[in-house]
Amino acid sequence: MTLQDILEGLQARQPKALARAISMVENGTAGFEELLSALHGKLGRSRRIGVTGPPGAGKSTLVQRLTAAYREAGHTVGIVAVDPSSPFTGGALLGDRIRMEKSSLDQGVFIRSMAARGSLGGMATTTGEVADVMDAAGFDRILIETVGVGQSELNVAAASDTTLVVLVPESGDGIQAMKAGLMEIADVFVVNKADRPGADRMRQELEVALGLRTGQVYRHVRSHHGVALKKAGHGGTGAQGDGKGPAPVWEPPVLATVGSEGTGVAELIAAMDKHFAWLGQEGRLAERRGRRLEVRTREVVERAVKRWLWSEGGREDALAQIGEVRGGAKSPYEAAAEVVARLQGSVV
Numbered sequence: 370m371t372l373q374d375i376l377e378g379l380q381a382r383q384p385k386a387l388a389r390a391i392s393m394v395e396n397g398t399a400g401f402e403e404l405l406s407a408l409h410g411k412l413g414r415s416r417r418i419g420v421t422g423p424p425g426a427g428k429s430t431l432v433q434r435l436t437a438a439y440r441e442a443g444h445t446v447g448i449v450a451v452d453p454s455s456p457f458t459g460g461a462l463l464g465d466r467i468r469m470e471k472s473s474l475d476q477g478v479f480i481r482s483m484a485a486r487g488s489l490g491g492m493a494t495t496t497g498e499v500a501d502v503m504d505a506a507g508f509d510r511i512l513i514e515t516v517g518v519g520q521s522e523l524n525v526a527a528a529s530d531t532t533l534v535v536l537v538p539e540s541g542d543g544i545q546a547m548k549a550g551l552m553e554i555a556d557v558f559v560v561n562k563a564d565r566p567g568a569d570r571m572r573q574e575l576e577v578a579l580g581l582r583t584g585q586v587y588r589h590v591r592s593h594h595g596v597a598l599k600k601a602g603h604g605g606t607g608a609q610g611d612g613k614g615p616a617p618v619w620e621p622p623v624l625a626t627v628g629s630e631g632t633g634v635a636e637l638i639a640a641m642d643k644h645f646a647w648l649g650q651e652g653r654l655a656e657r658r659g660r661r662l663e664v665r666t667r668e669v670v671e672r673a674v675k676r677w678l679w680s681e682g683g684r685e686d687a688l689a690q691i692g693e694v695r696g697g698a699k700s701p702y703e704a705a706a707e708v709v710a711r712l713q714g715s716v717v
Contacts, residue, residue, distance in 0.1 A: 379506045384479065391502050391503075402669070417528065420514045423537075430628035436448065533559055534559065537561050537562045561628050572625060
C-alpha cells in the first residue's frame with residue numbers, strides 16, 4: 370500500500386489500512402513520520418482515556434466492560450493495550466488481546482496490542498503515536514491500557530485526556546498509595562474487585578489520603594451535631610473557607626467496581642464524562658493537549674538526533690570516543706562531552 374492508499378483507507382476506516390499504518394508507526398518503517406505529519410490536522414476528535422495501575426488489578430477486564438458500554442451507547446472504540454516484553458527477545462505474549470476476544474469481533478472496535486520493548490513509563494515509546502493514528506481514523510474513544518506500573522512509570526498521563534488509576538484491595542493501604550506517583554496522575558481512582566474483603570477500607574483510606582494532599586481531609590465527613598464543617602473552616606475553597614481561593618482544582622473521585630460483573634461501570638463512565646466536561650469548562654483540555662504536542666515534539670527531535678548520531682553519517686566519531694572509553698583513555702563523561710561538542714559544531 371502506498372502512503373496515499375493508507376491515508377484514503379484511514380479516512381474510510383478500513384481495518385487493513387489502519388493495521389498497516391499502526392505497523393509502520395510501531396516499527397519505525399520508512400515514511401512513518403510523513404504519515405503522522407499528514408494525519409496531524411485530523412487529530413483532536415477522539416477522547417483518550419488512560420488505564421493504569423499495578424499488575425493484577427483487572428485493567429483488561431475493566432477495559433472490556435468500558436468498551437461494551439461505549440459500544441452500547443453508539444461510540445466506536447480504539448484500544449491500545451501494552452504488554453510487558455522480554456528483555457532478551459523484545460517479544461511479548463500480548464495477553465491483553467486474548468482477554469478482549471469478545472470485543473475483537475466487533476466491527477466498531479479496533480484492538481492493537483503492543484510490546485513495551487523495554488520502555489519505561491508503562492507504555493511503548495510509540496504508544497501515543499499509535500493513538501494518533503486511531504484518532505485520525507475517527508474513533509470516538511481511545512482506551513490506552515498500560516503494563517502493570519509502579520511509582521514512576523507514569524507516561525500514560527501525558528498521553529491521555531483522562532487517566533484512571535485502577536487499584537485492588539491487595540494493592541496496599543492508602544498511605545502507601547499516597548507515596549506513589551500514581552496519586553499525582555489520577556483523574557479518577559477505581560478500586561476494582563470491590564467484592565473482596567478490605568475494599569471499603571481501601572476506598573476510605575484513599576479518600577483520606579487525597580484529603581491530606583489537598584488540605585481537605587474532612588470533605589467526605591458529614592456534619593456533626595448540626596455544624597457544617599465547611600462553615601467551620603474545613604474544606605472551604607479559600608484559606609478561610611470564604612470561597613476566595615485559587616483556581617478550581619479537580620478532586621479525583623474514588624469509585625468501586627467489580628469488572629468481572631460490570632458493577633460500577635456506569636458510574637465510572639459518568640465520572641469520566643464529568644471530568645472531561647470540567648476540563649473543557651476550565652480551559653484545561655486545550656492546555657493538556659497542547660502540552661502533549663510539546664512533549665511529542667521533544668520526543669521526535671530526540672529520536673531524530675539519536676537516529677542520526679548512530680547512522681553512517683554520525684556514528685564514526687561517536688564510536689571512536691566509545692572505543693577510547695573502553696581502553697581506559699577517557700571517562701564516559703569526557704567522551705560524551707566531545708561528541709556533543711562536535712554535534713554542536715556541525716550544526717553551527
